[in-house]
Amino acid sequence: MTMQQMEGAARPAGRPRSEKAEKAIIEAALDILGEGSGVSELSIEAIAARAGVGKTTIYRRWTNKEDLVVDALASLKPPIPPLKGASVRDDLVAYLQVVRSESIHVRTRCIMNIAMSQSDRHPRVAERFHEIAIKPRQAAVRAVLERGMANGELRADLDVEMAMAILSGTMMWRTKWSSDDDLPADLAERIVDEALRGFRPG
Amino acid sequence: MTMQQMEGAARPAGRPRSEKAEKAIIEAALDILGEGSGVSELSIEAIAARAGVGKTTIYRRWTNKEDLVVDALASLKPPIPPLKGASVRDDLVAYLQVVRSESIHVRTRCIMNIAMSQSDRHPRVAERFHEIAIKPRQAAVRAVLERGMANGELRADLDVEMAMAILSGTMMWRTKWSSDDDLPADLAERIVDEALRGFRPG
DNA sequence: TCGATACGCAACGGTCGCGTTTCATAATAT
DNA sequence: ATATTATGAAACGCGACCGTTGCGTATCGA
Incomplete structure (x- = not known):
């Protein structure tokens, strides 16, 4: 042998x-x-x-x-940004800035489109994409939010799933229906600031 | 003659x-x-x-x-709901409920997908769809928000475009990445209530 | 060296949709 | 009636891909 x-x-x-x-x-x-x-x-x-x-x-x-x-x-390795900033706000801004910058590159944009639009016709493909590209990011965002809830930056009764949908959904909506150049440079910050207004305690 | x-x-x-x-x-x-x-x-x-x-x-x-x-x-006549309810909250909930109910019908869902995903490849089609199906709705929502800002239900310095993106984007995100049946029945209300928390004065 | 497997390439017959044409028939104005 | 245009059906030649096969060559283990 x-x-x-x-x-x-x-x-x-x-x-x-x-x-x-x-x-x-x-x-x-x-x-x-x-x-x-x-x-x-x-x-x-x-x-x-x-x-x-x-x-x-x-x-x-x-x-x-x-x-x-x-x-x-x-094979698409999703480059999850670290998100270990000083505050919830910083982390969320950093995250949404990555999303925004990706939405500008045609390739990322199209592949995102495929995953989103062909979920009915090609469910396995969409599912796999969700596993690869969406879930890990959502997990990272969830960690940030839960950290914020634990240390008092965010309301203790915040609906985490809803908060994640607000952040990602708003950015997606803006990148979808806008031409690349009329996306304001500070879009990520503005989304986070507007969202946090409802996420904070009090 | x-x-x-x-x-x-x-x-x-x-x-x-x-x-x-x-x-x-x-x-x-x-x-x-x-x-x-x-x-x-x-x-x-x-x-x-x-x-x-x-x-x-x-x-x-x-x-x-x-x-x-x-x-x-x-030829798709967008059935814009009236939106003349007693409060901003009622109007927004009514609007998002329409969006949600449409997202369940396969036909609406697919046509939405087309408009969203093929904007790069068929810009004229996407543009037309935006004109027909998106703009009138956005106008209706904008009217509701501006009415709310005028009568004090909403902050006077609310960013209207941002608010619209939050409402529509969040609903879309949820309907996209969820199977039809795990969309909670009160999804519209929950989105509106969460969003309004940041839209209100004070 | 030799058997086995993968390689790039070219060709196969088959299906599908293209955009066009022809045909007999239907509907309308004068 | 007659001229004119539209209709559904069928067939055309064309090109794009399909999935498969055969070919000569390259790369491995034994």
């Missing part, structure tokens, strides 16, 4: 799959989605062409488009 | 276009969009088939799909 055979994932014979190709495929898919295509307009041929890869190489790894998109979304 | 010739739109000779066909086409288009298709997946052939109409009849009236969709969206 050789060392190799003892390894957990008994390596099959023959040429191993190219990791580079795999990354190129996922990157190409995200790229095309980032240009505004919906999931159904995303064609395997286009992905293969852009990735510089044969269609075979794609079909060998994923049996359908949805699985590919799910993996692609999963 | 006959009466007919004196009419504003000098009726051309020959068989007139069928109004019924026109309505059937638009209805079919909305129907398919309401099932979750994006604009680009919406095929003329499918519209014709569902409307019980020849493709000729469609191509004779619209030169491209976008124009058809624009007209279809324009």
